[in-house]
Amino acid sequence: MAGAGFYKQICSACHGAQGQGAGNVPSLAKGPTQQAKPGEVMWYITKGDLSNGMPSWAGLPEEQRWQIVSYVQSINTATAVPSMGNGSPAPGSELKSISAPPATPPFIDFRDEKPGTVRKITVNDLPKPFATQSAGNGPHVVPRPEGVWPQALPNFKVQLYATGLENPRLIRTAPNGDFLVAETEKGDIMLYRGITPDGKPQLSSVYASGLNKPFGIAFYPAGPNPQWVYIGNLDSVVRFPYKNGDVTASAAPQHIADVPGGTGHTTRDIQFSKDGKTMYVSVGSGSNVDDPDTHPAEKNRADILQFNPDGTGQKIFAYGIRNAVGLAIQPETGDLWCSVNERDALGDNLVPDYITHVRPGGFYGWPWWYTGPHQDPRHEGKHPELRDKAIVPDVLLQPHNASLEMTFYEGKQFPAEYKGDVFAAEHGSWNKATRVGYEVIRVPLHQTGKASGEYEDFLTGFVLPSGNPWGRPVGVTTALDGSLLVTDDGSNSIWLVTYTGK
Numbered sequence: 001m002a003g004a005g006f007y008k009q010i011c012s013a014c015h016g017a018q019g020q021g022a023g024n025v026p027s028l029a030k031g032p033t034q035q036a037k038p039g040e041v042m043w044y045i046t047k048g049d050l051s052n053g054m055p056s057w058a059g060l061p062e063e064q065r066w067q068i069v070s071y072v073q074s075i076n077t078a079t080a081v082p083s084m085g086n087g088s089p090a091p092g093s094e095l096k097s098i099s100a101p102p103a104t105p106p107f108i109d110f111r112d113e114k115p116g117t118v119r120k121i122t123v124n125d126l127p128k129p130f131a132t133q134s135a136g137n138g139p140h141v142v143p144r145p146e147g148v149w150p151q152a153l154p155n156f157k158v159q160l161y162a163t164g165l166e167n168p169r170l171i172r173t174a175p176n177g178d179f180l181v182a183e184t185e186k187g188d189i190m191l192y193r194g195i196t197p198d199g200k201p202q203l204s205s206v207y208a209s210g211l212n213k214p215f216g217i218a219f220y221p222a223g224p225n226p227q228w229v230y231i232g233n234l235d236s237v238v239r240f241p242y243k244n245g246d247v248t249a250s251a252a253p254q255h256i257a258d259v260p261g262g263t264g265h266t267t268r269d270i271q272f273s274k275d276g277k278t279m280y281v282s283v284g285s286g287s288n289v290d291d292p293d294t295h296p297a298e299k300n301r302a303d304i305l306q307f308n309p310d311g312t313g314q315k316i317f318a319y320g321i322r323n324a325v326g327l328a329i330q331p332e333t334g335d336l337w338c339s340v341n342e343r344d345a346l347g348d349n350l351v352p353d354y355i356t357h358v359r360p361g362g363f364y365g366w367p368w369w370y371t372g373p374h375q376d377p378r379h380e381g382k383h384p385e386l387r388d389k390a391i392v393p394d395v396l397l398q399p400h401n402a403s404l405e406m407t408f409y410e411g412k413q414f415p416a417e418y419k420g421d422v423f424a425a426e427h428g429s430w431n432k433a434t435r436v437g438y439e440v441i442r443v444p445l446h447q448t449g450k451a452s453g454e455y456e457d458f459l460t461g462f463v464l465p466s467g468n469p470w471g472r473p474v475g476v477t478t479a480l481d482g483s484l485l486v487t488d489d490g491s492n493s494i495w496l497v498t499y500t501g502k
């Protein structure tokens with residue numbers, strides 16, 4: 001899991017590679033850490049205890065701290081998740097349903113997720129800020145129990161395409177059908193080729209390594225024979241010479257452009273305009289609420305930047321977008337779309353994540369406004385001139401869903417009504433009282449290229465009845481045969497979804 005890498009970098013020097021402790025440093029693999037609630041461990045990591053030699057790690061992004069919590073509490077699996085000895089949780093532990101009260105529609109939690117269920121959240125559904133207390137409920141990722149599998153509609157088949165990855169994130173399909181996958185924390189780009197009759201890759205290879213938190217992947221120029229593959233690093237865009245059939249990079253990466261780095265959101269996705277003249281790069285904010293007026297580190301963050309393909313001509317294409325993790329070009333219209341993580345700490349049901357087409361020069365609210373003319377109370381009175389400029393996104397998703405990569409379905413395998421629709425990976429909440437997300441959704445565009453505000457649960461089942469997730473979808477792409485591939489950094493796998501109906 002991703003937390004293992006952060007633990008190794010930050011914690012292992014004092015606490016030991018296996019959490020065994022040393023000298024006056026306590027063991028994490030047994031004792032109080034394994035008995036504590038995840039929120040208590042999170043609090044300790046965040047606040048520290050200098051009198052006992054434990055520094056504060058509040059400067060780490062919240063999601064990384066929660067990933068460390070999840071990893072630390074999984075070191076001693078026998079204590080954290082009682083096991084039957086075959087990887088399955090013991091009766092009465094993971095398979096026991098939580099007793100939290102049901103969610104109030106249109107807001108849901110994981111217990112409500114079911115393939116084929118259509119949902120719609122409107123502006124009128126939004127509660128007032130702080131209507132509920134903001135929760136710290138980081139995911140404790142557990143091993144997938146035997147027999148537990150992602151759930152899809154009838155006539156859709158789900159297979160385990162690849163396992164044993166390390167923090168697989170964004171996935172993109174090359175024009176020749178190869179799949180490139182970013183292993184962000186490891187700094188690698190993996191290549192997978194083909195789909196065997198039993199749903200496995202025919203070949204896998206490390207395409208490139210030694211990169212700085214790679215995430216975005218884009219082929220250029222468009223068409224069947226691209227010359228380059230562009231990679232979005234934490235603080236830069238680089239490119240490799242590319243030709244169809246390459247299984248490893250043929251040369252060192254060329255530096256194309258600098259982008260804001262630093263802490264906070266680290267994903268940098270890349271897309272090229274339909275005419276090939278513009279490169280779009282998403283850069284998330286460095287915080288949850290920091291005002292760019294008073295925090296210089298936020299300059300050119302929470303934006304979608306645009307460049308010429310050679311890296312020159314940097315401009316802001318759209319702004320006030322807290323963290324546009326996934327970018328995609330609508331094939332017919334050429335419009336840029338994005339999948340966005342909105343802000344936290346305003347309550348269980350604020351602020352909705354969203355998927356939307358992006359207007360050139362558009363302002364989407366962060367950090368002063370949200371979902372149109374709703375002011376964040378933490379910035380009361382600031383920038384009134386932007387109130388009526390704040391755009392309401394096309395599709396409002398469940399708050400704290402953590403919507404990541406998105407893609408337009410252009411395959412021919414799924415039923416005809418899926419043509420042109422959006423599929424998006426919802427990584428899952430860390431700060432909702434009863435977790436939500438941990439699924440893949442479909443946004444129907446009704447063959448019009450425009451969204452009506454609805455979305456549909458498509459691939460679910462990544463959370464056990466106990467509330468602990470075993471999987472976390474991140475990336476989604478369409479294979480040349482029309483099947484769908486989904487990366488999962490909870491189980492470090494790639495899932496293959498095919499349609500078996502007529």
